[in-house]
Amino acid sequence: DATGLTSNEATITIDYVPVASNDSSTGNLPETSVILDVLSNDNLGDNVDPTTVQIVGTLNPGDALVVPGEGEWTVNLTTGAITFTPEVGYSFNPTPIRYTVNDGQGNVSNEALVTITYDQKNELLISKEADVSTYDAEGQEINYKIVVTNSGNVTLTNISLVDPLTNLDIVINSLAPNSSEIINTNYLVKQSDVDFGKIDNIAIASYSYNNEEYSVSDSETVNALQRPDISIEKTLLSNDDAEGGFLDYQIKVVNTGNVTLYDIYVEDLKAGFNAIIPELAPNGEEVFDVSVTITQDMIDDKCFINTATAEVREYSGNENPDQNGSGEYEVILSTNDEIEACFTQSPSMSLEKDGVFVDENEDGQAQVGETISYTFKV
Template sequence: NAGTFTNTATVTGTPPVGADVTDDDSDTQTFIQEPEIAIVKSAEVDSEDDCYDTGDIVTYTFVVTNLGNVTLENVTIDETYHFTGTGTLGAVTFVSSSMGSVEGTLLPNETATYTVEYEITQEDTDTRYIDNQAEVTGSYGDGMTVDDLSGETNADDEVTQVDLCQQPSIAIVKSAEVISDDDCYDTGDTVIYTFVVTNTGNVTLENVTIDETYHFTGTGTLGAVTFVSSSMGSAEGTLKPGESATYTAEYVITQQDTDTRFINNQAEVTGYYLLAFSNEFFVTDLSGDSVDADNETQVDLCQRPDLSIAKSLVSNDDVVGGSVNYEITVTNTGNVTLYDIYVVDDKAGLMEVVPVLAPGASISFQASVIITQEMIDEGCFYNTAYAEIREVIDEQQQPGEGEDVEYRVVLRDDSNEVEVCFTQTPEIKITKTASYDDGGDCSDVGEEILYTFVVTNTGNVTLSSVT
């Protein structure tokens, strides 16, 4: 330990006369000091499962060995020499030494064991591993030191790495609420979609985005997805394990949607992790009505088909052979587009088919009835029209394929009855003439006179019981 050793010999002799005589001589030997120290480091994780992650405890064990030939003092370990953990390491604790030396002292070939504990943080789990290398230092002689970096054996300086378990997972739950003035959800109403995205894994997720158009049957344009809040205060796009974020998107129902009767929608959420290494690490999920479900969100729409038909008088010629002219207007008074509307006025011989009519739209037709004597005689003429939608009973048989197409009426409206009254001008004229049976111009006694009556209906109505 001292490095040198001096030995002095003294000789003394007593002469016959006089004082003793003496002499001495010294010899100093220098020893070769070969100080050497080594530290071996290992790690053990205390976990409830085989997945080492946030909250688990890492126990680092250091075995320091004096490999030299001098006693080492002031042996200390710097555990933070190289440490990638984001938390705080515990204090290095002395456990024991193989030859009974006190803490800080190591005899040649003696080993001492130390430990330190560390709790894994979320940032560590996000990084996927913890690197750690300690440095041991010992002193000897006159303030000289020796050191070593930890490794797996006395002969290497390998960094001790604790691999952590990453179980990335994400879930999205979607719901829909319709803002409507009534209980009938249809054109113009607003659907508010709400998304609750939850980080169900054990790593922090970044760049969390929602693709609302993953599957969408609506015919309009979805509004932008808007971030509302997060349960742990993370900014938009970031989710810590166990954290949930709420988003919304709005959509205005179109007429085509109402005609379809429902809107199906499913969104996809994507979140990334290990972005410091690559953008290839990500997780996805399809929306459902629970964390474990991936079903579509369906908004059922209200269909109220309805139509009306109105009939009005345009003109009346008021004479036999003339015409009574009408205007017939059909209006879609429901909230769905109507197809193949049959418009019929039997007395006018009108039968038209409207191929398509949007809600609120109207279409008009002109119809005429030729005035007959019977109509004048009746005094007034009454007429209606109707509009209806037909459904063919036999789907293999289509209208136009014959006269015997069977159908059922699924929607119908009858117009108001239009009364047309004609001007009746009854008038009769009688002309009487006389003639004689002898053909003369005057009658004689006993001669028979023949009277002839010509009765003429000079009015515009048929006369009966003419006497």
């Protein structure tokens, strides 16, 4: 003191309060767990106690923190490391958390921020489905539903969506992660689609991200119910009912199915007629007029039966049939129709007798023993 007296010895104790520093982890693969050694950059003063690492918002050190819709934060009480495990399908950056830690003397650190950043993932999904699985007629409407989904973790903009078959061409201005856009479009079936047997329809979504172009597509196939069929009808128009006259017929061939038919061979043997119909659309028809000359044999038989035939032929290779239908082929469809024409039979007989006197002695008088000559005409 001022008089020169010396006090007793006193002990000065300095206790350092631990300082926790913010932690971050970047460049992580989406949908994977991330471990951070949060104590590695902390100024802890005295010996650190890893068992005291506590996530702010939990009741006790070591308690896990579950963030709904994101994932779970856990603490390793041996090392003090903090792990974030995302929920299945979650690929975004989680909400940052804070933690504290104690030193050996029980001093509590400040709250430090923990941030995890995942790599950006741009990903687009597209699905397309029709409201029917089959079709069978021209003019039938097929409705398509197209769903475009942003399955990444970044917002995508100016997504081009085209469907060439239905002439759909639109732009989706913006699509946030995990959101979808539903687009409806339709198509009217053409006869060529029925003939072909199926409709393959594709939708394409294209977008640009970080100066790179991306596109995804999906297709839907709808099959045709093909029912090829044909009919032939033969009609007797007139009957002269006399030898040397004519039987006049009309032959009508109709495509009664739902597909276009090709190379239809029409034949009427007794009329000496044949023809080839190169192409006949559904409900289309071709009409032919033919005649048969009436003979005495036909009248004697009383009735005459005549048949017309129509065949759909598939010729092999590159062969084209001529008017007589020559060439190798397979009969795909065949039909026929017959009609009976009858004649009036009028059986009758006449007898004419003519007699001539033969003047054998040339005296100009008939005498006993002379002859009369008779002629019978039936």
